[in-house]
Amino acid sequence: MMHKVLLIRFSAIGDLLLTAPVIRELKKEGAHITLMVKDQFRTTATLLEGVDTLLSWEKDSKALLKTAASEYHRIIDLQGTAQSKRYVRKIKLPTSSFKKPYLRRMFLLLTRSKTFALTPVVERYAEAAGVMLSKDKVAFNLPDLADFEGKIVAVIGGSHEGKRLSAKQWLEILKSQSQEELVLLGGPGDKELAQEIRQELPGCTDATHTTIEEGMAIVSEAKLVISGDTGFMHAAALMHVPLISLWGATHPMLGFGPWPPQKNQREVITKGKTPLSKHGKVPQYASNPMRELDTEEVKSAIAEILQGRTAP
Numbered sequence: 001m002m003h004k005v006l007l008i009r010f011s012a013i014g015d016l017l018l019t020a021p022v023i024r025e026l027k028k029e030g031a032h033i034t035l036m037v038k039d040q041f042r043t044t045a046t047l048l049e050g051v052d053t054l055l056s057w058e059k060d061s062k063a064l065l066k067t068a069a070s071e072y073h074r075i076i077d078l079q080g081t082a083q084s085k086r087y088v089r090k091i092k093l094p095t096s097s098f099k100k101p102y103l104r105r106m107f108l109l110l111t112r113s114k115t116f117a118l119t120p121v122v123e124r125y126a127e128a129a130g131v132m133l134s135k136d137k138v139a140f141n142l143p144d145l146a147d148f149e150g151k152i153v154a155v156i157g158g159s160h161e162g163k164r165l166s167a168k169q170w171l172e173i174l175k176s177q178s179q180e181e182l183v184l185l186g187g188p189g190d191k192e193l194a195q196e197i198r199q200e201l202p203g204c205t206d207a208t209h210t211t212i213e214e215g216m217a218i219v220s221e222a223k224l225v226i227s228g229d230t231g232f233m234h235a236a237a238l239m240h241v242p243l244i245s246l247w248g249a250t251h252p253m254l255g256f257g258p259w260p261p262q263k264n265q266r267e268v269i270t271k272g273k274t275p276l277s278k279h280g281k282v283p284q285y286a287s288n289p290m291r292e293l294d295t296e297e298v299k300s301a302i303a304e305i306l307q308g309r310t311a312p
Helices: 013-017 020-028 039-045 057-071 082-091 102-111 121-129 167-174 188-200 212-220 231-238 295-310
Strands: 004-008 032-037 053-056 074-077 095-097 152-155 182-185 224-227 243-247 265-269
Touching: 004 020, 004 057, 004 082, 013 039, 013 231, 020 032, 020 121, 032 039, 032 057, 039 053, 039 057, 039 212, 053 057, 057 082, 074 082, 074 121, 082 095, 095 121, 152 167, 152 231, 167 188, 167 295, 182 188, 182 212, 212 231, 224 231, 224 295, 231 243, 243 295, 265 295
Parallel strands: 004 032, 004 074, 032 053, 074 095, 152 182, 152 224, 224 243, 243 265
Antiparallel strands: none
C-alpha cells in the first residue's frame, strides 16, 4: 500500500522552493504527497515536482480535519508555527514538525556572532521529514523560454529594503557588461527601478512583468544570476546555476544561504552591520546595510565566475 503523506508549508516563495529536495527524497521512498499551502503561494507550489495533490489552507483545511486520519499515514509539518501545530494536533496522526530556532536566532540577531549561526533550513526540513538529502540539481515544472538562454540575470527585487540594492549600485555593477546579455528580474513593484536602470542601460531586458514560473525559467537558462536574498536566488542555487548572492539586512548565518553550496557560487556580504532582521526589514534606528555592499567586490565575482565558464 502506498505511503500517504500530508506535507504542510503555508508560505512563502523561497521557503516553498526549499522543500523541493525533501519532496524528491520522499518520492524516492514511494510516498504519495499532498501539499497544503496558502492560496497566495499556490502558483509557486505547482512548480514543485513530486507533489501529487495540492490543497489550499483557506479552502480545504476545515474539511480535511474530518477525513485526514483515514486518508494519510503521517503528517510532516514544515511550517512549524503555533498555528500549524494546533491544526495537526486535531488530526491525531503521527506527526513530525520543523523546529524553529527562535532563541538561537534571537541571540544571532543580538550578537551577530558565528557562534549562533543556524543550520541550513533545507537540512532542518530534512531532519523533520526523516530523509537523507541528495545535493543533486533540482528540477522544477517550468515553461521553455529558450530566448533567455545564456543571459546575466540581475534580480533587482526583494521583499524588504534590506535585501535590495539601489539603481546606482546596480548600474555600477552592470555597466561593464554587454547590455544585450542583461535581464532585470523582479516583480511588478520593481518596474520603476528597472526603468531607472534602463535609462542608462537601454539595451538590457526588463523582465519585471513576468510570472513566477517565467521568472524561474529565465533563471534556469542563465549563465549567471546576481540576486539578493530572494526566492529566485534559492531557485538558482537549487538548479546549480552560477550565482552571486548579495547580503545586507539578512545573512547566510540565518540558515537561508544558497543551498547546496557549489563552486560556481559567490557570496558578497555588506560591510555594514548584519544580520539586522530575519526577513530583511531595516529597523528605524539603523541604516540600510545594503547601501554598504561593495559593488567592486560584486564586479570581481562576476569576472571570476564568467572567466571560469570560458576557461579551457
